[in-house]
Amino acid sequence: MNRVSIAGATGYTGIELLRLLVRHPSVRIVSLTAESHVGRNIAEVAPSLAGYLDHTLVPLDASIGQDCDILFLALPHTASMAHVPELLQGGCRIVDLSADYRLHDSQVYGEWYKTEHQNPELLKESVYGLPELHRSSIGSARLVANPGCYPTGVILAAAPLIQTGWGDADSIVADCKSGVSGAGRKLSQTTQFCEANEGVSAYGLAEHRHAPEIEQEISRLAARDITITFSPHLMPMTRGLLSTVYVNLKQEIDRDRLHEHYEAFYEKEPFVRVLPPGRFANTHFVAGSNFCDIGVQVDTRNRRAIITSAIDNLMKGASSQAVQNMNLMLGLEETVGLDTPPVFP
Ligand SMILES: NC(=O)C1=CN([C@@H]2O[C@H](COP(=O)(O)OP(=O)(O)OC[C@H]3O[C@@H](n4cnc5c(N)ncnc54)[C@H](OP(=O)(O)O)[C@@H]3O)[C@@H](O)[C@H]2O)C=CC1
Numbered sequence: 106m107n108r109v110s111i112a113g114a115t116g117y118t119g120i121e122l123l124r125l126l127v128r129h130p131s132v133r134i135v136s137l138t139a140e141s142h143v144g145r146n147i148a149e150v151a152p153s154l155a156g157y158l159d160h161t162l163v164p165l166d167a168s169i170g171q172d173c174d175i176l177f178l179a180l181p182h183t184a185s186m187a188h189v190p191e192l193l194q195g196g197c198r199i200v201d202l203s204a205d206y207r208l209h210d211s212q213v214y215g216e217w218y219k220t221e222h223q224n225p226e227l228l229k230e231s232v233y234g235l236p237e238l239h240r241s242s243i244g245s246a247r248l249v250a251n252p253g254c255y256p257t258g259v260i261l262a263a264a265p266l267i268q269t270g271w272g273d274a275d276s277i278v279a280d281c282k283s284g285v286s287g288a289g290r291k292l293s294q295t296t297q298f299c300e301a302n303e304g305v306s307a308y309g310l311a312e313h314r315h316a317p318e319i320e321q322e323i324s325r326l327a328a329r330d331i332t333i334t335f336s337p338h339l340m341p342m343t344r345g346l347l348s349t350v351y352v353n354l355k356q357e358i359d360r361d362r363l364h365e366h367y368e369a370f371y372e373k374e375p376f377v378r379v380l381p382p383g384r385f386a387n388t389h390f391v392a393g394s395n396f397c398d399i400g401v402q403v404d405t406r407n408r409r410a411i412i413t414s415a416i417d418n419l420m421k422g423a424s425s426q427a428v429q430n431m432n433l434m435l436g437l438e439e440t441v442g443l444d445t446p447p448v449f450p
């Protein structure tokens with residue numbers, strides 16, 4: 106049995122990790138940490154897990170890196186990097202769900218996260234944990250940076266067009282809508298019921314910190330520096346993330362040809378479902394699962410591809426993708442513990 110621990114077990118992604126891990130056949134849960142809930146039982150703070158776990162929440166310190174094989178960090182960004190070096194010294198391998206190790210350039214990190222990175226040398230070592238693009242490096246990694254929810258949806262939507270050079274990478278516009286759980290369990294004014302319910306709002310336009318993360322991966326695919334336009338929106342729903350990605354086509358391609366290309370690109374991917382021509386992504390049909398559904402269309406009048414992708418922000422956008430990464434790191438079947446179908450309705 107592989108020993109796993111979670112730092113930040115009481116947040117939305119931590120609880121979602123636990124939901125998956127309590128039924129995972131190859132792991133045993135060792136330690137669960139919290140910040141404001143230290144000393145309480147996990148089932149008190151996450152009543153959905155009553156009967157599955159009986160762990161007392163402990164504070165995060167270096168010792169938890171010594172008694173587990175895989176440590177998930179489900180902490181706010183900037184909190185992770187304060188602990189990672191000494192946790193790694195304990196001998197564990199880490200899947201970090203925060204943004205602290207996703208950007209390989211510490212200057213870019215400083216610019217977008219408004220603080221200096223505390224261990225920039227680790228940014229060279231960390232592997233960006235999007236299995237569809239980095240599977241071969243994830244298996245042997247000591248530190249995997251689990252992607253952000255928006256970047257997961259946008260990169261998977263755009264990658265097939267950029268890698269072939271059919272799409273003009275400089276023209277990418279990503280219009281995205283997220284459920285409120287994307288903002289985490291901590292209290293904030295924008296996520297209060299009256300503020301979020303029955304309204305849709307744009308936020309972070311032209312300055313959201315997920316833009317450089319998407320650009321890093323798109324630039325790698327395009328083999329040159331790319332900037333994109335990224336527009337996130339908050340939707341009055343609990344989970345789900347829909348991305349509509351616009352890319353100008355460099356040559357005339359019809360929808361069926363584009364669809365064939367997407368099917369071929371993702372043919373071997375267990376968690377990417379390319380929808381039949383004429384169907385577009387819908388967050389309802391991926392909820393609670395590790396799937397990313399992708400629907401393609403061509404706006405022939407404007408010679409532009411319109412790609413839609415849907416994920417569950419807490420699953421493929423965070424916790425189930427983290428388990429997918431863990432499976433690869435442990436040399437397990439990639440789909441173990443992740444084969445639950447989506448919840449509908
Ligand atoms: N929500 C989402 O859809 C996604 C989130 N992420 C990222 O995953 C990480 C976790 O997100 P999420 O679960 O939503 O966040 P939450 O706010 O729901 O949970 C945060 C967790 O971290 C603990 N914590 C808070 N501050 C500290 C600290 N300074 N030191 C140690 N522990 C601390 C909290 O403990 P306590 O409850 O005891 O206070 C809690 O367990 C974040 O970096 C987030 O950006 C990534 C993709 C999607």
Ligand SMILES: CC(=O)N[C@@H](CCC(=O)OP(=O)(O)O)C(=O)O
Nearest residue numbers: 203204253254255283284287288
């Ligand atoms: C709705 C909402 O607020 N979403 C979050 C993104 C969640 C996520 O993926 O964030 P990390 O990069 O921190 O992991 C946001 O816009 O900041």
